[in-house]
Amino acid sequence: MLWQRGHVVNAIKGSLLMCPATGDGKIGVLLAALTPKQHYTHMGIFLDDGFTVRHATSVRNFDEHFYNGSILGLPAPTNGIDADPLKYGWPGTVTQTAEDAWVSSAPGDRLGYLARTLGLSGADFDQAKAEEVKRLQLTDPLSQASVWLDALSFDSLDVHEPDSNGTEVWNRYEALVVRPCNREMIDNPWLQDVLCCVSYDAQAIPRPHPVEFY
Numbered sequence: 506m507l508w509q510r511g512h513v514v515n516a517i518k519g520s521l522l523m524c525p526a527t528g529d530g531k532i533g534v535l536l537a538a539l540t541p542k543q544h545y546t547h548m549g550i551f552l553d554d555g556f557t558v559r560h561a562t563s564v565r566n567f568d569e570h571f572y573n574g575s576i577l578g579l580p581a582p583t584n585g586i587d588a589d590p591l592k593y594g595w596p597g598t599v600t601q602t603a604e605d606a607w608v609s610s611a612p613g614d615r616l617g618y619l620a621r622t623l624g625l626s627g628a629d630f631d632q633a634k635a636e637e638v639k640r641l642q643l644t645d646p647l648s649q650a651s652v653w654l655d656a657l658s659f660d661s662l663d664v665h666e667p668d669s670n671g672t673e674v675w676n677r678y679e680a681l682v683v684r685p686c687n688r689e690m691i692d693n694p695w696l697q698d699v700l701c702c703v704s705y706d707a708q709a710i711p712r713p714h715p716v717e718f719y
Contacts, residue, residue, distance in 0.1 A: 510602065516603075517554050519701055519703040521549070523548050532546050544664060545681070547658070549657055555603060557601070558602075559708060562656035596654070598711075611655075611660070663677050
């Protein structure tokens, strides 16, 4: 059997991956407040032709460790949140394969797909799945909880929203690869150098390097 790692077939080095999301995270709430609402809340930069993505993110609820105050005995930011954890999220700048990011974005549905593809079953399948969980999950340095790095999304987003006439309609937002079209690449060979510079600069960002919220 010839196996090729999962990848985004229309991505090239230096192209962007734009991800739609429901908008319930910090960035999503901010972008949803714009007019018109912005449904693309995260992006990554490909370091190669569709196999590896570099992006900066913060796991959900990381800042809850730094709430000052409480309500009914439960931590709550009644006296604010410590400034540095609010500004610098964890884990920051990370590199994932497209395949790992795809699995991590919906582990309940996709975990173990590689083991199934390879024909594993029974105890062999369970062991492969457990090893995959251990490899893909990160450990929150404060709570020691295991978390999924699920910021990159490859799924479409269906949104019920008004059109230009005020009529409620369903719109679908797909994950997008942003890059020059093939004809532009042929007519302007220098674009390849620009894309390579974008990729190299993204790869040069040190790890760990915190994502900054302003």
